[in-house]
Amino acid sequence: MADNVVVVGAGMAGLACAVRLRENGVPVRVLEASDGVGGRMRTDIVDGFRLDRGFQVFNTAYPEVHRILDLPSLQLRPFASGVVVYDRGRRERVMLPWRHPKYTLRTLFAGIGTPREKAALAAMTARDLAGPPSRIRAATERSTEDELRQWGISDTMLDKLLRPFLAAVLLERDLETSSRYFHLLWRSFASGTIGVPALGMGAVPAQLADRLPGGTISLETPVQEITGEGVRTVAGETIPARAVVVAADPTAAAALVPGIEAPAMRPVTTFYHVAPSSPLREPVQIIDAEGVVADTLVLTDAAPEYSPDGRALISTSVLGVHGDGDEPWVRDRLERIYGHTNGWRHLATYPVAEALPAMPPPLPLRRPVRMGRGRYVCGDHRDTGSIQGAMVSGRRAAQAVLDDLRAIDVRKRLRAMSKP
Numbered sequence: 015m016a017d018n019v020v021v022v023g024a025g026m027a028g029l030a031c032a033v034r035l036r037e038n039g040v041p042v043r044v045l046e047a048s049d050g051v052g053g054r055m056r057t058d059i060v061d062g063f064r065l066d067r068g069f070q071v072f073n074t075a076y077p078e079v080h081r082i083l084d085l086p087s088l089q090l091r092p093f094a095s096g097v098v099v100y101d102r103g104r105r106e107r108v109m110l111p112w113r114h115p116k117y118t119l120r121t122l123f124a125g126i127g128t129p130r131e132k133a134a135l136a137a138m139t140a141r142d143l144a145g146p147p148s149r150i151r152a153a154t155e156r157s158t159e160d161e162l163r164q165w166g167i168s169d170t171m172l173d174k175l176l177r178p179f180l181a182a183v184l185l186e187r188d189l190e191t192s193s194r195y196f197h198l199l200w201r202s203f204a205s206g207t208i209g210v211p212a213l214g215m216g217a218v219p220a221q222l223a224d225r226l227p228g229g230t231i232s233l234e235t236p237v238q239e240i241t242g243e244g245v246r247t248v249a250g251e252t253i254p255a256r257a258v259v260v261a262a263d264p265t266a267a268a269a270l271v272p273g274i275e276a277p278a279m280r281p282v283t284t285f286y287h288v289a290p291s292s293p294l295r296e297p298v299q300i301i302d303a304e305g306v307v308a309d310t311l312v313l314t315d316a317a318p319e320y321s322p323d324g325r326a327l328i329s330t331s332v333l334g335v336h337g338d339g340d341e342p343w344v345r346d347r348l349e350r351i352y353g354h355t356n357g358w359r360h361l362a363t364y365p366v367a368e369a370l371p372a373m374p375p376p377l378p379l380r381r382p383v384r385m386g387r388g389r390y391v392c393g394d395h396r397d398t399g400s401i402q403g404a405m406v407s408g409r410r411a412a413q414a415v416l417d418d419l420r421a422i423d424v425r426k427r428l429r430a431m432s433k434p
């Protein structure tokens with residue numbers, strides 16, 4: 015009988031699961047459909063520039079980061095804790111006062127809401143920071159927009175600040191995402207540092223993959239089917255396994271595992287431009303109050319390592335799926351936001367049709383990872399649509415496998431002892 019566990023998919027969830035299993039002495043094989051590890055967190059090198067496959071950020075407040083990753087070796091390049099709001103030709107700066115005290119007055123007087131709304135936002139933030147996450151998890155659930163209105167935040171602040179900011183994070187402008195997920199996210203933004211690893215977001219899964227013994231991961235090995243004995247690959251190979259963990263993306267997982275419902279997925283497109291020098295000289299995200307683009311950032315102002323030669327790399331994300339043909343209007347918007355785009359070159363466009371699972375209420379913050387005898391599932395769709403959710407789900411699936419394997423071994427030993 016096979017003694018190894020097969021993990022299908024080498025994204026953050028599958029890698030986190032495989033690392034836990036290996037640490038507990040369980041032999042693992044990871045089968046990955048694509049030509050590299052990382053899933054939705056990969057970094058390409060194009061003309062020497064590091065291009066994440068869709069702009070995303072790493073947050074040090076994610077609890078799982080401290081459980082499984084070696085944070086210092088990621089060399090996080092932080093962004094400013096706050097945003098610049100671009101609104102009809104004006105730029106307003108909204109910074110977390112406890113991180114950037116020198117901007118406190120500017121933030122207080124920014125035209126992004128009434129004093130009452132600002133006080134409400136401060137009260138909500140304080141409450142999210144003060145309580146344990148379990149309080150947020152247990153709270154009544156509604157849409158994020160209803161929740162913000164409940165807190166006394168109305169159209170001015172919603173439309174000028176919170177909707178554009180959250181659209182860039184949740185990849186939806188209607189703010190229909192679960193309020194419980196919103197508060198967890200808000201808490202992590204208020205307490206953590208966000209940024210990118212010096213070598214790109216792909217460095218995060220690469221760190222986990224490096225902890226697995228050589229030969230553990232088989233790339234370009236898509237799994238066709240989960241069988242009674244293990245898995246069958248698209249190439250027709252049958253790989254027996256003691257247990258199978260499906261760590262594929264939500265849509266692929268739903269196709270492989272009966273009983274998994276594919277969530278709706280949110281799309282986003284990132285446009286990368288190269289400029290002779292930074293148009294901003296500050297690592298701060300600019301959000302677009304009118305929603306033409308979602309956000310834009312001079313990535314190299316935070317992480318100079320993203321450029322081979324000191325030129326600036328600008329990342330701009332737009333909700334939905336777009337192609338190179340949309341670059342002219344994106345560029346037009348960037349010209350307004352940054353003041354000019356002289357000498358800029360469009361380097362690449364990354365449309366990501368399935369970036370994040372939609373998380374409307376009611377949102378179970380933990381879905382089961384056991385799917386039958388010897389069958390498990392993990393991935394961001396089992397927890398929350400985030401790097402944190404993917405890693406937690408991997409840990410939970412590994413724990414379920416370990417518990418079940420131990421129980422089987424105990425039963426076997428007892429049977430052997432009871433034989434005359």
Ligand SMILES: Cc1cc2nc3c(=O)[nH]c(=O)nc-3n(C[C@H](O)[C@H](O)[C@H](O)COP(=O)(O)OP(=O)(O)OC[C@H]3O[C@@H](n4cnc5c(N)ncnc54)[C@H](O)[C@@H]3O)c2cc1C
Pocket residue numbers: 022023024025026027028045046047048051052053054055067068069070071072235236237238261262263264266267282366368369370392393394395398399400401402404
């Ligand atoms: C553009 C973008 C922006 C984001 N922004 C953020 C952010 O700012 N903060 C945040 O926390 N999260 C963000 N996320 C979400 C985060 O990246 C994901 O939640 C997380 O990476 C999901 O990891 P996963 O392992 O669950 O799934 P995936 O990364 O999708 O991994 C699944 C893996 O399974 C493989 N696979 C699929 N089918 C098969 C098969 N049949 N056989 C073998 N292998 C298979 C796939 O190739 C893939 O490698 C963003 C995502 C994107 C795309």
